[in-house]
Amino acid sequence: MTAIVAGLDLGNGYVKSNINSLVRVFPSIAVKQFNTALHTPLGDDEIGTFMNDIINQMDLSFSSPLVRSTERRLFGERALKSGLNLEEFDVYARIGKAEVDLSGVLALATIAADRLYDYYEQNKSLPASDKLKVKVDLATALPIGEYRPHAKLYRQKYLNDGMPHMVTFHNFERPVHVEILFENVYVANEGESAQYGLMFAKDAFLDMIHREAVKRFPNGELNDITGKDLVTAKNTLGIDIGEGTIDFAVFSNGKFNSDASSTMNQGYGSVLESTLSKLQEEGYPYKSRKELSELIHNAPSPFTKKKWTYVKNVNQAEENRFGDVVSSEVSKVFSRVGGFIEVIFVFGGGATPLEWSLFEKLQQRVAEFGDDNLLPIVYLDSDFSRFLNVQGLYQVAQRLRPAAKRKKQAVKA
Numbered sequence: 251m252t253a254i255v256a257g258l259d260l261g262n263g264y265v266k267s268n269i270n271s272l273v274r275v276f277p278s279i280a281v282k283q284f285n286t287a288l289h290t291p292l293g294d295d296e297i298g299t300f301m302n303d304i305i306n307q308m309d310l311s312f313s314s315p316l317v318r319s320t321e322r323r324l325f326g327e328r329a330l331k332s333g334l335n336l337e338e339f340d341v342y343a344r345i346g347k348a349e350v351d352l353s354g355v356l357a358l359a360t361i362a363a364d365r366l367y368d369y370y371e372q373n374k375s376l377p378a379s380d381k382l383k384v385k386v387d388l389a390t391a392l393p394i395g396e397y398r399p400h401a402k403l404y405r406q407k408y409l410n411d412g413m414p415h416m417v418t419f420h421n422f423e424r425p426v427h428v429e430i431l432f433e434n435v436y437v438a439n440e441g442e443s444a445q446y447g448l449m450f451a452k453d454a455f456l457d458m459i460h461r462e463a464v465k466r467f468p469n470g471e472l473n474d475i476t477g478k479d480l481v482t483a484k485n486t487l488g489i490d491i492g493e494g495t496i497d498f499a500v501f502s503n504g505k506f507n508s509d510a511s512s513t514m515n516q517g518y519g520s521v522l523e524s525t526l527s528k529l530q531e532e533g534y535p536y537k538s539r540k541e542l543s544e545l546i547h548n549a550p551s552p553f554t555k556k557k558w559t560y561v562k563n564v565n566q567a568e569e570n571r572f573g574d575v576v577s578s579e580v581s582k583v584f585s586r587v588g589g590f591i592e593v594i595f596v597f598g599g600g601a602t603p604l605e606w607s608l609f610e611k612l613q614q615r616v617a618e619f620g621d622d623n624l625l626p627i628v629y630l631d632s633d634f635s636r637f638l639n640v641q642g643l644y645q646v647a648q649r650l651r652p653a654a655k656r657k658k659q660a661v662k663a
C-alpha cells in the first residue's frame with residue numbers, strides 16, 4: 251500500500267496542503283449536487299487534462315465518520331462557477347471546524363486527489379478494477395479556541411478505530427474508489443503549527459524572514475540580529491490573521507502556552523463580508539466572499555479594471571475599520587503577555603492586505619511597553635506566510651512514524 255505524509259491546514263478561506271513535499275492551495279468550498287443525471291463521463295482522451303486540474307474538476311462522494319451528508323460534491327473552480335449554493339466554513343456560526351462535514355470532505359478529497367493523480371502519473375491510466383489504497387501520517391490543526399473541547403474526538407474520527415475512509419470519483423465511465431487509512435494522526439493548534447514552520451525554517455526562507463524584519467526597522471535596531479535569532483526566540487507571540495479567525499499563539503520557554511493563547515472569531519473574511527454587503531446594496535451581483543477574494547487577489551483584465559478598482563476602494567475602507575478592531579484586540583492580548591514576549595510575528599493571508607492599516611497601530615502599542623525593550627514585530631508577507639501553518643504541520647507529520655516506533659520499542663523494553 252502506498253504510504254504518504256500529509257500536512258493539512260484546512261483554513262476558513264483556503265486549504266493549504268503539503269503531501270510528500272508537494273504543496274497545493276485551493277478555496278475551502280464545495281457544492282452538493284442534487285441532480286447528477288446530466289453529467290457525461292470523461293472520455294479516455296480527456297483524462298490527462300482532468301488530472302492536471304483534478305482539484306477543480308473532481309466529483310466525489312464519501313463514506314466516512316467525518317462526513318454525514320453523502321451527496322456527490324464538486325470543488326474549487328467548478329464549485330465556484332456552478333451557481334449552486336456554496337458549502338463554506340461559516341465564520342459566524344458556533345459550530346466549528348471539528349464538527350462540520352466540510353473539514354472531513356476537504357481533507358479526504360485532498361488526499362484522494364493526490365493519490366489518483368500520483369497513480370495516473372505513474373501508470374498513465376485509471377486503475378483497472380480494484381480500489382486504490384493509501385495509508386497516511388497526518389498532521390492537521392484546529393483554531394486555538396476549538397482545540398481544547400474538540401481535538402481528541404476529531405483525531406479519533408480520522409483514526410476511525412483502524413478502519414479506512416472511502417472516497418469515490420464519479421468523473422469517469424466507472425467509479426474509482428480510494429481507500430484512505432490514517433495510521434498516525436496529530437492535531438495541533440492553528441498558529442502553534444505556524445511557529446513550528448518558523449522554527450524549522452532554513453536558508454533562503456530564513457533570509458527572507460530576516461529581510462522582512464529588518465526592512466521595518468530603518469534605524470538599524472535589528473542589525474546585530476540574525477534570522478535564526480528571531481525564529482529560535484523562546485518567548486513569542488504569533489498573530490495569525492486568517493479568513494475566519496485570528497489566532498494569538500503564545501510560546502513561553504520554547505513551548506506552546508495554551509493558557510495565554512487565544513482566538514478571535516473574526517478574520518480578513520469580515521472585511522470581505524462587509525465589502526460584499528456594501529456592494530450588494532449597490533446592486534453588484536457578487537454572491538460570496540470567496541468570489542470577492544478571488545477578484546481582489548487576481549490581476550484585472552482590461553474589461554474588469556474599472557470594476558476591480560472600485561471594489562478595491564470599497565474594500566480599503568473596510569480594511570481601515572478592521573485594522574482598529576484588530577489592534578484593540580491585540581492590546582488585550584498584550585496586557586496579558588506583553589511583559590515576557592521577545593518577538594512578535596504577524597502572518598497569514600490577512601497580514602499583507604491589512605498591513606497599511608495595522609502595522610503602525612501595533613508599533614504604537616509596543617512602544618508603550620518601554621523604549622529599552624527591543625521587541626521586534628516581524629511582519630511577514632502573506633504570499634508565503636499563508637503557508638507557515640502547513641509547513642509546520644508537514645514537519646510534525648514527518649516525525650509521527652519514527653516517534654510512534656520509539657514509543658512501541660520503549661513499551662517492549
Ligand SMILES: Nc1ncnc2c1ncn2[C@@H]1O[C@H](COP(=O)(O)OP(=O)(O)OP(=O)(O)O)[C@@H](O)[C@H]1O
Nearest residue numbers: 261262263264492493494495518543547598599600
Ligand atoms: N495571494 C492571495 N491569494 C488568496 N487570498 C489572499 C492572498 N493574499 C491575501 N489573501 C486573503 O487571505 C485570506 C485567507 O488567509 P489564510 O489562507 O491565512 O486564511 P485561512 O487559513 O484560510 O483562514 P483561518 O485561519 O481563519 O482558518 C483571504 O481572506 C484572502 O482574501
Ligand SMILES: [Mg+2]
Nearest residue numbers: 261262440492
Ligand atoms: Mg489559517
